[in-house]
Amino acid sequence: MTLLKIAHIGNPVLRQRAREISAEELASAETQRFIDDLVETMRDANGAGIAAIQVHNAIRLFVVEVKDNPRYPYKPNVPLTIVVNPVITPLTTETFDNFEGCLSVPNLRGVVKRFTRIRVRAWDRHGEESDREIAGVTAGTYQHEVDHLNGVVFLDRVSDPTTFCTWTEFDRYYKDAFAAQVGEIVKRFGS
Ligand code: ZN
Numbered sequence: 001m002t003l004l005k006i007a008h009i010g011n012p013v014l015r016q017r018a019r020e021i022s023a024e025e026l027a028s029a030e031t032q033r034f035i036d037d038l039v040e041t042m043r044d045a046n047g048a049g050i051a052a053i054q055v056h057n058a059i060r061l062f063v064v065e066v067k068d069n070p071r072y073p074y075k076p077n078v079p080l081t082i083v084v085n086p087v088i089t090p091l092t093t094e095t096f097d098n099f100e101g102c103l104s105v106p107n108l109r110g111v112v113k114r115f116t117r118i119r120v121r122a123w124d125r126h127g128e129e130s131d132r133e134i135a136g137v138t139a140g141t142y143q144h145e146v147d148h149l150n151g152v153v154f155l156d157r158v159s160d161p162t163t164f165c166t167w168t169e170f171d172r173y174y175k176d177a178f179a180a181q182v183g184e185i186v187k188r189f190g191s
């Protein structure tokens with residue numbers, strides 16, 4: 001396995017619209033190896049998710065996994081999921097305030113409004129179609145990753161710039177209140 005190089009904010013690749021991937025391309029040995037490398041890269045960086053475009057491959061594919069994540073200790077666990085060619089639709093107008101960070105935006109966090117419930121239609125790594133409802137904090141993670149596929153980073157969606165903070169200042173000033181708020185969301189949605 002190979003750890004892939006993560007593009008940082010300012011790199012034009014992050015502003016591209018990623019392209020759909022065909023079933024044939026997905027099934028290729030090259031793409032399957034890429035998916036393994038992407039998962040490894042996410043785990044190595046303690047990410048909760050990473051999109052292919054963040055490692056300079058502008059295809060509509062991202063991976064999500066949370067397993068007692070030290071970077072996001074308040075996030076509920078999510079099994080490893082490979083999401084290909086996703087189409088997401090909000091199932092509500094209700095939003096919650098999500099304090100987001102991004103592997104492509106070193107040492108900065110900010111509050112973004114995300115829908116509490118979304119519908120996700122996508123393929124898995126084998127091209128199997130799924131149609132699922134994702135709710136709560138995990139829905140926020142999905143919306144963050146789908147944004148990447150459209151050249152959008154969370155910074156674009158921070159409506160109150162006074163919420164920007166470094167990870168150290170987040171821990172010092174905001175973490176406890178945010179963890180409590182996340183706890184309420186997880187209690188309500190189970191994810
Ligand atoms: Zn990101």
